[in-house]
Amino acid sequence: MGTSTPTRNTLALSLDQAPPILVPLRFFLTAPVFGMLAALTLLWIGPPAWSTRWSPAMLASTHLMTLGFLTMVMMGALMQMLPVLAGAPVPRARRVSGALHLLLTTGTVLLAGGLLFTRSDLLRLALPLLIATFGLFLYVMSRCLWRARSQGPTVNGMRLAAAALAIAVILGSLLGATRGWGWNIAGLHLTDLHVAWGLLGWIGLLVVGVAYQVIPMFQMTPEFPRPLTRWLGPALFVSLVVWSLSTYPTQYMTLPPFIPLSLAALPILGYALFAVVILTLQQRRRRRLPDVTVLFWRVASVSLITAAGLWFMHALWPTAYTDHFALLSGILMIVGFGVSAINGMLYKIVPFLVWLHLQADGGRGRLTNMKEIIPDEHTRRQWWLHSAGLCLLIGAVWRPSWFAYAGALAFGLSCLLLWLNLLAAYRMYRRLITTGP
């Protein structure tokens, strides 16, 4: 009664060709450090950083998080996953990942420094480094995704995310050139596009694509509904394109503002729908064994829905609390959504990687339980700190004098704890791999 589709898989993909553990892990271990740097920046500057989204400290912290934390982890995860999906290894994977890691790290530090201290010379150094980073990364991604055997929603999501990244990088480069070389470009308009393509395009589309796999796989939920996985990614991408074009003033006319505003509502609704679906799926989990990653994804989903609600409120009452709205949206999308989802992913990916590479070493009996690699209690502790940090950062938007230091401190400690948890897993790997037979 069913249709069977047998697939003979005789690829010669061996674990020797699969990159060794540091290829992805160096990214995962660096990301929390950038989180701590962002926290330190906010701690150092204190309440004045929260006056506007354009404050040097806020701009620096934002990019430390979006590039140094979120993109860093995604780059590492893709360097691990792309060879598996493409069915062929990334050539010179170790060297490529090493180069990407170095370029992204130095580029981000210089960018943050240039933004924080308003030093255009640092920006002029940062920009070529970052362009080189993303140029190389997009090249690697494109080659692997072109050859990818799978045509499923996750791979398609990655393709769309890669395109969004390219657009976000181009826009970011133009903005950077404005600051670094004093070019005269329509700053504010480009910034909105850059933020949208970076957060809703690159980060959002990738998280959506990955969620289709990791949530049913690791959280024992039903699969995502097929129509959603088939259409959401492309719909989000297309709606971003249409919105972007509608905001562009042509020499003949500028569209009345309600048109781009209505068009912008589409991707916002799309993401809200995605979050609602996650929450619904989680309610239908097969096993009710407590799992901290479920909590991380729950925070991510609730943040996404809240940010969407905020957007609609701001659309209806545009003049009220404009700066608060921007800052709050940023916190919710970057920390609430991005960091939470990534935290959830890392606590599953890293133990699996450690376990996988120990397997390849031939000592299968050496480590029986993947759950021993990062103890649940440590994960839970970090979740509490992360959630507390998120709440305090939200509070800081309204009362910087009360919450700015506490929020930055809690968030910084949360990143520190994440870093220590991941480091412990890597240390366990090092210990077991060298003492084996």
Add this chain to the structure above:
Amino acid sequence: MSDALRVLDVSQLEPPEPLQQALAAIDTLATGVCLCLLHRREPLLLFPILEQQGYDHLTCATPHADTGVSAFRIYIWRRHDSRAEAAACQALSQLP
């Protein structure tokens, strides 16, 4: 020919159980015997390990009529074990 096929149902297990049980099972696979792994999703994480350890596999997706959910059957045998491979092909051909 039924004893040439060993069935392991991991579809209700929580990760990493499916992966660990599958690997334990193929370790103890006798010559001429093929493992039929039943799972609720395609075990993407398993395939690279199978390749590296010298196993071939055939994956078959069959939608369940009642739930509309795809269940996956993954036939695994040691590379160059032609009897096991034949068992897999025969089992596959007998599927509705």
